[in-house]
Amino acid sequence: MIGFIKKDIAMIKSNFKLLGILFIAFTIMGLFGKMDISFILAFMSVMIMISTFSYDNYNKWDAYALTLPNSRKNNVKSKYITTILMILIVSIITIILSFIISYINVKTINYEQIFISMLDTIFGTLLVLSFMYPIIYKFGIEKARIGIFFIVFLLVAIGGFLSQYLDLSLITKLLLSIENYLALILIILSIIIVYVSYKISERIFNKKEF
Amino acid sequence: MENILEIKNLCKKYDNFELKNVTFNLPKGMIMGFIGENGAGKTTTIKAILNIIKSNHEELKIFGLDNCKDEEKIKEEIGVVLDDMFFPEILTPNDINNIMKSIYKTWDSKMFNNYLKKFSLLSNNQIKTFSKGMRKKLEIITALSHHPKLLILDEPTSGLDPIARTEIINIFQNFIENGDCSILFSTHITTDLEHIADYITFINNGKIILSKPTNELLDNYGIVKCTEKEFKNINKKDYIKYQKTKYEYEILIENKKDFKTKYDISIIDKITLDDLMVLMIKGEE
Structure with missing residues (x-):
């Protein structure tokens, strides 16, 4: 399995220059625009991981991988592990950058706020990716890309529509009541969501023919 | 083996x-x-x-x-x-x-x-x-x-x-x-x-x-080239496929030696894998 992880990391590495430029650009935006830099994490993680699927698809890697030992078991697993590894690395970089930006802008560092904001973003990113992976494994990256765009659009539209008619104070109250446990709840929820998504993707991949 | x-x-x-x-x-x-x-x-x-x-x-x-x-x-x-x-x-x-x-x-x-x-x-x-x-x-x-x-x-x-x-x-x-x-x-x-x-x-x-x-195939198989008259004298069991070209009949046979003993046709060409593929796919039975 380590071989498969190495393969994804090697692909990400070959895009290092582009990633570096993006990081610098976002940092500058964070410095001047006081934008929440944890947004970088979500955006870049999704972009990086989707690009690995695109490269895999273009060169029919999945079919080739099945000729290698241990592939059915490890192909999907390694993708999830790479994703988590990458989110961790990007998180660490983002936290360091957030400290720097926060210090330069307001001369103090609000640790708690940065960590909570990071945790929210990590949770959001994992949620999006966990939702996307089974769709990508089922339909392939090309179709999935259009499908995901459509579904996100639909969800936003439904959300927007409902928010006009529903009383959101209940949700706000609920969130406030669990505020003290929010970090713990988000971590547990993340683990459950990623695990369920992994199991679904694994099942899809095991049945897949190339 | x-x-x-x-x-x-x-x-x-x-x-x-x-x-x-x-x-x-x-x-x-x-x-x-x-x-x-x-x-x-x-x-x-x-x-x-x-x-x-x-x-x-x-x-x-x-x-x-x-x-x-x-x-x-x-x-x-x-x-x-x-x-x-x-x-x-x-x-x-x-x-x-x-x-x-x-x-x-x-x-x-x-x-x-x-x-x-x-x-x-x-x-x-x-x-x-x-x-x-x-x-x-x-x-x-x-x-x-x-x-x-x-x-x-x-x-x-x-x-x-x-x-x-x-x-x-x-x-x-x-x-x-x-x-x-x-x-x-x-x-x-x-x-x-x-x-x-x-x-x-x-x-x-x-x-x-x-x-x-491969040896067995290239040594034994052959292509008989003959006229329509000669072709009509050949028993169906003695060939696999045939095709009619502009001037002659090309017949794919499985055993050159056996064929020679049975028929008096002198032109039996060596076969290539290309010939074999073409005759097997395009030829008639």
């Missing part, structure tokens, strides 16, 4: 195509040419052997092991080149070396690097900068560098110029020199095979129509 690959009644059904009871064996130490026109079922058969697609079969054994139950064990010892399927092209040969070290227990970095030098493939260049021939060579040396006992190659020479093809054929010949290794080699460029294949298996429309030692 011990078989390294045994396939019995392999079936696979798609909407518009079907593999029907594919059966053949590859003896140890031999190169088998797997021939047939495009769309005949070569790639589907190879994918079924590798368990990339699910199939129904009575028996599908590699090294005497079941291709599904013992998949991991088998895949440690086979090298595969598939048509158009490989590592993502933004990777470099160095990346491949690094990745394969963690995939195969027996990966030989030294061998891989020696091959890279031998074929002038730059280890730090991305695959996308390589020509088609260079990519194929890289795929082949990747398949070879963990000392496999069986190579399964799907069209490894298609789209290559004669020089690259010769180089690649030489690699295969070196590979089987020690007698323990075997190759299943699918192609529609049959001239490559006449020099190196010990066995020929011919698939047409999802069915195996012939699987024989």
Whole structure:
């Protein structure tokens, strides 16, 4: 399995220059625009991981991988592990950058706020990716890309529509009541969501023919 | 003789195509040419052997092991080149070396690097900068560098110029020199095979129509060229297929010696695999 992880990391590495430029650009935006830099994490993680699927698809890697030992078991697993590894690395970089930006802008560092904001973003990113992976494994990256765009659009539209008619104070109250446990709840929820998504993707991949 | 690959009644059904009871064996130490026109079922058969697609079969054994139950064990010892399927092209040969070290227990970095030098493939260049021939060579040396006992190659020479093809054929010949290794080699460029294949298996429309030692095939089979009058005197049992050309009849026969004793026709040409394919597919019964 380590071989498969190495393969994804090697692909990400070959895009290092582009990633570096993006990081610098976002940092500058964070410095001047006081934008929440944890947004970088979500955006870049999704972009990086989707690009690995695109490269895999273009060169029919999945079919080739099945000729290698241990592939059915490890192909999907390694993708999830790479994703988590990458989110961790990007998180660490983002936290360091957030400290720097926060210090330069307001001369103090609000640790708690940065960590909570990071945790929210990590949770959001994992949620999006966990939702996307089974769709990508089922339909392939090309179709999935259009499908995901459509579904996100639909969800936003439904959300927007409902928010006009529903009383959101209940949700706000609920969130406030669990505020003290929010970090713990988000971590547990993340683990459950990623695990369920992994199991679904694994099942899809095991049945897949190339 | 011990078989390294045994396939019995392999079936696979798609909407518009079907593999029907594919059966053949590859003896140890031999190169088998797997021939047939495009769309005949070569790639589907190879994918079924590798368990990339699910199939129904009575028996599908590699090294005497079941291709599904013992998949991991088998895949440690086979090298595969598939048509158009490989590592993502933004990777470099160095990346491949690094990745394969963690995939195969027996990966030989030294061998891989020696091959890279031998074929002038730059280890730090991305695959996308390589020509088609260079990519194929890289795929082949990747398949070879963990000392496999069986190579399964799907069209490894298609789209290559004669020089690259010769180089690649030489690699295969070196590979089987020690007698323990075997190759299943699918192609529609049959001239490559006449020099190196010990066995020929011919698939047409999802069915195996012939699987024989190459010598037996090239020595015994022949093409009789005769007039319409002569053709009408030949018993249907004595030929496999025939086709009418502008000036004569071309008749595919299975045994030149027997034919000569029965009929007084002097023109019996030696057969090439190309002739065999054309007559088998296009000829009439």
